[in-house]
Amino acid sequence: MFTSVSAAAAVAFLPPLTGRASPPAYRVSANRRRRIAPRPHFLTSSASSPILPVAAMATDGAAPAASDVGSKQKLLVFDAEEDLAVSLAKYTAELSEKFAAERGAFTVVLSGGSLIKALRKLTEPPYLDLVDWSKWHVFWVDERVVPKDHEDSNYKLALDGFLSKVPIPTGQVYAINDALSAEGAADDYETCLKQLVKNGVIAMSAATGFPRFDLQLLGMGPDGHIASLFPGHPLVNENQKWVTYIKDSPKPPPERITFTFPVINSSAYIAMVVTGAGKAGAVQKALSDKETSSEKLPVEMAVLQDGEFTWFTDKEAVSMLQNK
Numbered sequence: 001m002f003t004s005v006s007a008a009a010a011v012a013f014l015p016p017l018t019g020r021a022s023p024p025a026y027r028v029s030a031n032r033r034r035r036i037a038p039r040p041h042f043l044t045s046s047a048s049s050p051i052l053p054v055a056a057m058a059t060d061g062a063a064p065a066a067s068d069v070g071s072k073q074k075l076l077v078f079d080a081e082e083d084l085a086v087s088l089a090k091y092t093a094e095l096s097e098k099f100a101a102e103r104g105a106f107t108v109v110l111s112g113g114s115l116i117k118a119l120r121k122l123t124e125p126p127y128l129d130l131v132d133w134s135k136w137h138v139f140w141v142d143e144r145v146v147p148k149d150h151e152d153s154n155y156k157l158a159l160d161g162f163l164s165k166v167p168i169p170t171g172q173v174y175a176i177n178d179a180l181s182a183e184g185a186a187d188d189y190e191t192c193l194k195q196l197v198k199n200g201v202i203a204m205s206a207a208t209g210f211p212r213f214d215l216q217l218l219g220m221g222p223d224g225h226i227a228s229l230f231p232g233h234p235l236v237n238e239n240q241k242w243v244t245y246i247k248d249s250p251k252p253p254p255e256r257i258t259f260t261f262p263v264i265n266s267s268a269y270i271a272m273v274v275t276g277a278g279k280a281g282a283v284q285k286a287l288s289d290k291e292t293s294s295e296k297l298p299v300e301m302a303v304l305q306d307g308e309f310t311w312f313t314d315k316e317a318v319s320m321l322q323n324k
């Protein structure tokens, strides 16, 4: 059995907002003068034993020691998706404040799919006023090669459900060039990222030599795919390019561009947002500490070199873990 973190329990751990050290350049409201305090860790585990049984978890909220610091993962399980959305907003807002203060910019990578709906609480008070949106730079971990107003476009999904509701400067939202071929769009996007590294907007990982985004907000498909990196597809082994393309995606539409694993795995923080019973099998495979002979799912290949990986899940998504 594994434990759940309800929104009530999560909120109980979160310290109150306190006075802000330096106001952001962006318009400051009364709420904005409050600082978002660092987020506590709920559950911590190592890659070798990524899920902690209830018996191993401290009941006072303290995190058990992790043996493999480089591959730490945390699992949050919420009673309801609504609770998950509340916690994800707080987590993201806290990282926004941290990176805005440290680097003067917050580089955020979005996926498509169900993730966007899970971000909805960020578009509401208190975060709408509290977050310094002027520091955000928004990217996509993958995009479908379709026009930006097409119903399959991840840009359109994010624009409609999130970006149109928050004041991020439009010049800091980096959509693909939808006039290009898949190959051209991937090259163009990689060139754009390289320019932003030169400008100091995107950090570089000293450890890997790949760009180090502050936060990647990712989803996972029922087959265990993340971004547009699908099980058994050779693209999962790409280790030179930052951005690549696929023309035979098993999930429509077939033509897409995608970050590669070296870029995903160089991130400072990853939130893996996974809900619903349809994903329970992939979650079980990814989080089981049993060694299997079967090929790794893409989600299992997401291993941060030097960062913090947090699963945001609901009871249904972890339902196959509970009887182990």
Ligand SMILES: O=C1O[C@H](COP(=O)(O)O)[C@@H](O)[C@H](O)[C@H]1O
Pocket: 110, 111, 112, 113, 114, 115, 142, 143, 144, 154, 218, 219, 220, 221, 222, 225, 226, 227, 228, 251
């Ligand atoms: O095709 C895609 O699917 C994944 C998963 O989507 P979900 O709706 O099952 O959460 C998504 O993360 C990716 O960005 C998207 O292009």
